[in-house]
Amino acid sequence: MEKDKSIKRREFIHTGLRLALGFSLAGVAVAAGRKSTAEKWVWQIDPAKCTQCGRCATECVKSPSAVKCIHAYDLCGYCDLCGGYFKPGVKQLETGAENQLCPTAAIQRKYIEEPYFEYVINEDLCIGCAKCVKGCSSFGNGSLHLQIRHDRCDNCNECSIARSCPSDAIKRVPASQPYLIKGEFIKPLKG
Amino acid sequence: MSKKTLSIIVLLIIALIISLIIIDFIGKSSDKRGENPYDLDVDQYKLVDSSLIRYRETKNFPLGDRLPGAIDVYNGLIYLGVEDALLIITPEGLQKKSIPLTGKPESIRVTASNIIIAYKNEINVFDSSGKLLSSWKVDNERTIITSVAVKDSLLFVADAGNRRVLRYTLDGKLLGEFTGKRESTAGHGFIVPSANFDLVVNKFGELWVVNPGEHSIENYSDEGELRGFWTKNSMEIDGFSGCCNPAELAVMDDGSFITSEKALVRIKVYDPSGRLLSVVAPPEKFLDQGHAPEVAADSTGVIYALDFDRKMIRVFEKTDDPQKN
Ligand code: SF4
Ligand code: SF4
Ligand code: SF4
Numbered sequence: 014m015e016k017d018k019s020i021k022r023r024e025f026i027h028t029g030l031r032l033a034l035g036f037s038l039a040g041v042a043v044a045a046g047r048k049s050t051a052e053k054w055v056w057q058i059d060p061a062k063c064t065q066c067g068r069c070a071t072e073c074v075k076s077p078s079a080v081k082c083i084h085a086y087d088l089c090g091y092c093d094l095c096g097g098y099f100k101p102g103v104k105q106l107e108t109g110a111e112n113q114l115c116p117t118a119a120i121q122r123k124y125i126e127e128p129y130f131e132y133v134i135n136e137d138l139c140i141g142c143a144k145c146v147k148g149c150s151s152f153g154n155g156s157l158h159l160q161i162r163h164d165r166c167d168n169c170n171e172c173s174i175a176r177s178c179p180s181d182a183i184k185r186v187p188a189s190q191p192y193l194i195k196g197e198f199i200k201p202l203k204g
Numbered sequence: 205m206s207k208k209t210l211s212i213i214v215l216l217i218i219a220l221i222i223s224l225i226i227i228d229f230i231g232k233s234s235d236k237r238g239e240n241p242y243d244l245d246v247d248q249y250k251l252v253d254s255s256l257i258r259y260r261e262t263k264n265f266p267l268g269d270r271l272p273g274a275i276d277v278y279n280g281l282i283y284l285g286v287e288d289a290l291l292i293i294t295p296e297g298l299q300k301k302s303i304p305l306t307g308k309p310e311s312i313r314v315t316a317s318n319i320i321i322a323y324k325n326e327i328n329v330f331d332s333s334g335k336l337l338s339s340w341k342v343d344n345e346r347t348i349i350t351s352v353a354v355k356d357s358l359l360f361v362a363d364a365g366n367r368r369v370l371r372y373t374l375d376g377k378l379l380g381e382f383t384g385k386r387e388s389t390a391g392h393g394f395i396v397p398s399a400n401f402d403l404v405v406n407k408f409g410e411l412w413v414v415n416p417g418e419h420s421i422e423n424y425s426d427e428g429e430l431r432g433f434w435t436k437n438s439m440e441i442d443g444f445s446g447c448c449n450p451a452e453l454a455v456m457d458d459g460s461f462i463t464s465e466k467a468l469v470r471i472k473v474y475d476p477s478g479r480l481l482s483v484v485a486p487p488e489k490f491l492d493q494g495h496a497p498e499v500a501a502d503s504t505g506v507i508y509a510l511d512f513d514r515k516m517i518r519v520f521e522k523t524d525d526p527q528k529n
Binding site: 071090127143144 | 248397
């Protein structure tokens, strides 16, 4: 099976991060469940419908927005030339602000080993603008996507982003399953 | 002007102003909220110089309710795998025959005497009439078969889940495998971030494997020794971008490659050394952020693309008139 040590290491990293993401979201899910025992429903973005219009950054009643970029590590290519991190057409793959797509430098790029890089979102800096999501979906695997973080969301009766979303991507979901995280690599992608 | 006419005109002007205010308000509060301050302009990468497009879409066959799985073209016939059958179709789109399958294939390869069907972790070998000759599972929980190719009595199988190429006999005996590792100066082994990992054997018996994470197309001996490769790492039209491109590969009788990319979807033809010869179909022909169509070519160079997003077979033929975009 796996003969390449570096790939083994990468898989280990994949698994570790996947669990980390799973745990942090599970914690938030419990919080969301508690916050909304009466209504039992919370708002969430369907990543398959989102067209990266930018309104998640500007229309949320919270400042900064309760919408954050989420990274589905299973889908990520850990690429050096990351379409979600670098501006298209950059000549040098260097981490200077002038090369970064994110307007708030919320994505941290860490070298793992040749040729893999890991991309981590700093949620305190992320404003949910979806610029990286568009870059990742246009040039990469679409592993970056937006989600409403329930530790930040007020669960407004009428979500003001849902009202202005041009793609009808925001809907109510059960508080017990408050996230619509993109699928894993193990699912064949075509068809 | 009478007092009455004047009042009517004033009322009409007031009504016009009110409607303009309402239209403006509705426009702003629905879809027309002005520019997205965070927009990322990827349209420039969708534009293709029309003189590079030397193919024209001449026909297409919508699949209706059938779910597209895989395609190959052999001896003038289209072999289309759908959710539960292999459909054999004429170039005019007429179904000649249907062979029942146990699921939706990930890859199909047709030769003079065999039809090879690959599922996620299983291979079925049929004779040309559709009689099952052999069947075996690739026994690994991470296995995701994405492509198969035949050279005489050898069957090469691309396993994306394990980033390896397996070598079998046509009756299922495993002969070996390789992960594309090569001398340190030549770069990295297979990097397969998603289930896009294609391989082909050309008319000269050469095995070519896509290394999608490296945007390269690599030539290996039957035993997995690297013989040569070319790489095109660019977002421009002559290169491949993103995590896993080219996601699909086919080969013409003269050894030219047909490549198909996902996300920024486009189909192109390269000569065997990696020089871009032509764009077959630019991104505007496909859904934004779509799947890479699977591609195949017949002996006359007609290209068949299985468009998973639009659920149709699309046929592209060479034209002397470069297309006008
Ligand atoms: S408003 Fe809708 S389409 Fe726009 S970024 Fe948010 S979820 Fe996506
Ligand atoms: S580009 Fe926008 S959505 Fe992505 S990490 Fe930065 S602030 Fe968040
Ligand atoms: S429900 Fe309210 S706080 Fe939550 S995302 Fe929508 S507007 Fe923001």
